[in-house]
Amino acid sequence: MRMSHAADLWWKNAVIYCLDVETFFDGDGDGCGDFNGLAQRVGYLDEMGVTCIWLMPFYPTPDRDDGYDITDFYGVDPRLGTNGELVEFLRVARDRGIRVIADLVVNHTSDKHPWFQSARSSPDSPHRDWYVWRDEPPADGPKGVVFPDQEKSLWEYDEKAGQYYLHRFYKHQPDLNVANPAVRDEIARVLGYWLHLGLSGFRVDAVPFLLETGGALDAEDLPDPHEYLRDLRAFLNRRNGEAVILGEVNLPYPDTMRFFGDEDGDELTMCFDFIGMQRLYLSLARGKAAPLAEALRERPEQPKDTHWATFVRNHDELTLDKLSEEERQEVFEAFGPEKRMQLYDRGLRRRLPSMLDGDMDRIRLVYSLLFSMPGTPVLFYGEEIGMAEELSVEGRNAVRTPMQWSDDDNGGFSTADPEKLPAPMVQGEFGPEKVNVVSQLRDPDSLLSWMKLLIRRYRQCPELAWGRYEVLEHDAESVLAHRADQDGGTVVAAHNFADEPVDVTLRLDRLEPGDRLVDLLSDGTTPVEDGEVRLSLGRYGCRWLRVVKPGEVFVP
Ligand code: GLC
Numbered sequence: 001m002r003m004s005h006a007a008d009l010w011w012k013n014a015v016i017y018c019l020d021v022e023t024f025f026d027g028d029g030d031g032c033g034d035f036n037g038l039a040q041r042v043g044y045l046d047e048m049g050v051t052c053i054w055l056m057p058f059y060p061t062p063d064r065d066d067g068y069d070i071t072d073f074y075g076v077d078p079r080l081g082t083n084g085e086l087v088e089f090l091r092v093a094r095d096r097g098i099r100v101i102a103d104l105v106v107n108h109t110s111d112k113h114p115w116f117q118s119a120r121s122s123p124d125s126p127h128r129d130w131y132v133w134r135d136e137p138p139a140d141g142p143k144g145v146v147f148p149d150q151e152k153s154l155w156e157y158d159e160k161a162g163q164y165y166l167h168r169f170y171k172h173q174p175d176l177n178v179a180n181p182a183v184r185d186e187i188a189r190v191l192g193y194w195l196h197l198g199l200s201g202f203r204v205d206a207v208p209f210l211l212e213t214g215g216a217l218d219a220e221d222l223p224d225p226h227e228y229l230r231d232l233r234a235f236l237n238r239r240n241g242e243a244v245i246l247g248e249v250n251l252p253y254p255d256t257m258r259f260f261g262d263e264d265g266d267e268l269t270m271c272f273d274f275i276g277m278q279r280l281y282l283s284l285a286r287g288k289a290a291p292l293a294e295a296l297r298e299r300p301e302q303p304k305d306t307h308w309a310t311f312v313r314n315h316d317e318l319t320l321d322k323l324s325e326e327e328r329q330e331v332f333e334a335f336g337p338e339k340r341m342q343l344y345d346r347g348l349r350r351r352l353p354s355m356l357d358g359d360m361d362r363i364r365l366v367y368s369l370l371f372s373m374p375g376t377p378v379l380f381y382g383e384e385i386g387m388a389e390e391l392s393v394e395g396r397n398a399v400r401t402p403m404q405w406s407d408d409d410n411g412g413f414s415t416a417d418p419e420k421l422p423a424p425m426v427q428g429e430f431g432p433e434k435v436n437v438v439s440q441l442r443d444p445d446s447l448l449s450w451m452k453l454l455i456r457r458y459r460q461c462p463e464l465a466w467g468r469y470e471v472l473e474h475d476a477e478s479v480l481a482h483r484a485d486q487d488g489g490t491v492v493a494a495h496n497f498a499d500e501p502v503d504v505t506l507r508l509d510r511l512e513p514g515d516r517l518v519d520l521l522s523d524g525t526t527p528v529e530d531g532e533v534r535l536s537l538g539r540y541g542c543r544w545l546r547v548v549k550p551g552e553v554f555v556p
Contacts, residue, residue, distance in 0.1 A: 031420025035081035049455030104202035201244035265303025285334035289480035310375035317347030388430030514550035
């Protein structure tokens with residue numbers, strides 16, 4: 001396919017890497033990761049093949065929700081550095097051709113934010129209507145607390161204000177009122193500020209909640225929340241034509257489509273595929289391709305120039321909320337049977353390698369899927385080396401431990417005393433003595449080397465990420481086989497979810513006599529006979545194959 005397309009719509013063939021500056025690399029030895037440290041590690045990310053870094057919140061914060069509770073949308077938390085150091089990091093990333101996006105958390109602020117402090121101080125405060133107030137919690141307001149272990153209600157009474165305020169998340173995170181035009185203007189100003197400093201877009205936190213205003217102001221509710229999202233997108237692209245907004249929208253597929261702006265594609269540039277992610281785990285638990293295959297068949301085609309973002313794990317609990325109760329129990333049983341591994345009755349506070357008992361074939365299979373399935377892959381730091389969680393750390397923070405660079409003290413993350421670190425290092429078989437960057441860089445058989453190979457091939461084959469795809473029919477129930485076609489190029493991928501080897505025969509239409517399939521992850525060529533190809537896959541085996549025409553010279 002035409003590489004110029006892939007370069008233009010960069011987000012459709014990107015490799016996005018999510019990290020928290022706080023836990024990535026400590027450049028000044030005080031125990032906390034910082035922008036200086038991150039700048040030193042940009043080369044590592046570039047050499048791995050990362051094309052876009054997603055920064056988790058780095059803004060000033062009381063840090064009661066790992067930085068998702070913000071007190072100044074225009075600043076850098078002093079623990080992480082200064083605005084100047086952030087800009088230096090952006091320059092280093094730019095020199096490597098890496099784009100940077102950041103979390104935009106504007107559903108709420110911290111209750112310590114000066115806007116909220118002003119709002120609660122008096123009904124006449126200019127910021128009063130920046131939040132959502134009610135005399136009584138409304139019977140018909142939004143339902144469902146997000147953190148059921150901590151919160152019982154979405155409304156909290158504030159003594160000083162003499163009213164209740166809406167908080168979708170923790171009570172220390174009052175929701176901003178986007179029905180108020182002054183709030184919408186301010187959000188645009190925040191976007192504009194960071195775009196001007198050189199960001200290429202945002203991962204927008206909790207989009208469905210952001211658009212909802214709690215029914216508190218009745219007549220003043222946003223008449224059409226999606227019009228607001230359209231306005232935001234238009235503003236973004238007026239300021240920077242290549243900037244993107246990648247939305248956290250964990251809803252069924254048809255509802256998620258609305259956040260792309262349906263067929264117009266004029267709202268979010270990208271949406272995470274939460275459904276496909278959850279079905280992937282069901283497939284893994286069952287050793288059968290069907291759940292994931294069904295998700296891929298059901299997944300609506302994204303509107304032109306927008307894209308799905310695929311992922312295996314992120315910084316939150318592995319949410320399984322869109323599976324049925326029985327399906328969720330199946331996954332719990334397979335990958336997190338103990339209560340201490342589970343969270344909010346809907347998810348697992350674990351990373352992949354420990355869930356798969358360190359089975360390297362199976363771990364490789366999952367990342368091969370991630371990079372070959374249609375959509376833009378998003379990695380969470382440490383996935384590339386197979387980091388696991390530390391269950392002694394509370395809640396979701398179990399998966400947010402410091403990056404493991406080497407087998408030195410603190411995993412080479414920091415030279416400070418261990419008690420100064422933002423979280424303890426992982427202990428045991430997945431700790432830095434066994435799992436770290438330095439040793440994997442030297443080992444051609446490491447997970448990191450595998451990841452690099454996958455990324456290289458993924459970038460060479462944009463058909464995979466954004467071609468027209470088709471899940472192929474066959475009779476091996478453990479195998480997911482799909483093909484991706486774009487501008488005359490065809491790539492076929494096959495993945496075996498079972499613990500034992502399997503052979504599968506695939507029918508490949510629209511191929512011509514003499515066409516052959518060349519393996520992209522190993523050596524080998526397989527002839528296509530009468531439009532059919534027979535493939536062998538090892539236990540948890542995977543193959544990517546490019547269709548090569550007779551006489552065509554193939555350079556991998
Ligand atoms: C999103 C984030 C999560 C955070 C919450 C509140 O769901 O992914 O980490 O706690 O929003 O901002």
